[in-house]
Amino acid sequence: MKIPIVIHTDHIINKTVCYNFAKGSNALLCHVNNFKEYDKTIATYGVLRGTLEIINKVKNYYYIDHGYFNQSKRSFENKRTNVMNLDGYFRVVYNNLMHNGTGDYPEDRFKKLNLKIHEQRNSGSYIILSEPSETMKQVYNVPQWTIDTINLVKKFSDRKIIVHNKYSKEPLKNLLKNAWAFISLQSTAGFAAMLNGIPSYFTDSHLSDIGKIEDIENPKINYKIFNNLAYGQWTLKEMETGEAWESISNNNF
Numbered sequence: 001m002k003i004p005i006v007i008h009t010d011h012i013i014n015k016t017v018c019y020n021f022a023k024g025s026n027a028l029l030c031h032v033n034n035f036k037e038y039d040k041t042i043a044t045y046g047v048l049r050g051t052l053e054i055i056n057k058v059k060n061y062y063y064i065d066h067g068y069f070n071q072s073k074r075s076f077e078n079k080r081t082n083v084m085n086l087d088g089y090f091r092v093v094y095n096n097l098m099h100n101g102t103g104d105y106p107e108d109r110f111k112k113l114n115l116k117i118h119e120q121r122n123s124g125s126y127i128i129l130s131e132p133s134e135t136m137k138q139v140y141n142v143p144q145w146t147i148d149t150i151n152l153v154k155k156f157s158d159r160k161i162i163v164h165n166k167y168s169k170e171p172l173k174n175l176l177k178n179a180w181a182f183i184s185l186q187s188t189a190g191f192a193a194m195l196n197g198i199p200s201y202f203t204d205s206h207l208s209d210i211g212k213i214e215d216i217e218n219p220k221i222n223y224k225i226f227n228n229l230a231y232g233q234w235t236l237k238e239m240e241t242g243e244a245w246e247s248i249s250n251n252n253f
Helices: 011-023 052-057 106-114 134-141 145-154 172-177 189-195 205-210 225-230 236-241 243-251
Strands: 005-008 029-031 042-045 060-065 075-078 078-081 090-094 126-130 160-164 181-182 198-204
Touching: 005 011, 005 134, 011 029, 011 042, 011 060, 011 236, 011 243, 042 052, 052 060, 090 243, 106 189, 106 225, 126 145, 126 172, 126 189, 145 160, 160 172, 172 181, 189 198, 189 225, 198 205, 236 243
Parallel strands: 005 029, 005 042, 042 060, 126 160, 126 181, 181 198
Antiparallel strands: 060 090, 075 078
């Protein structure tokens, strides 16, 4: 795989993540305002401050964002996301924003996370609809996602639907206790729901094979995707040492 040019902004989190990824992959760093070589492969963190515009112009890219499991601690308040630390895992995806869970990776990296997997639930009184942020609605061009998805779900289930987002007062972990299913556009919270034994569904076509909404009353969790996803997320230390790049470049994850 070609070593990418790593695009960074002035934001401290973006700069920190990009610096570590560039160091481990022996890549050049370039400020978002100075990049013009759209024929090159790039890597960057997030979709704000000009990074999405570059992603949309280049042919190949590595996208970095918070991981699927054991993410860095964050808080959500006043319509803002505050990252408390950078001790968690970050996903690195080739030519997409999320990995679709396919693959045949070993279980070693997932076991390293020490996460408890609950058996699939066979009861639940409602469906959680995880509303994407306004930014993600714009990125995926789904301004009416909430109402469109509610209408879709009602075709296949008559269960109560509870709309939730990261700024909701009710913590998601409380809602999961009596949920039948979890639906989102592309939220990593869907994988947390699966760990809790709750089937998850994604409306992003790239993730639709994880579970199809038309099967929502006959769900089945494919637990094997956890092994695959664990091979698509890395700590800053793993990025800095080159361990992440070695795996990514060999597997084109």
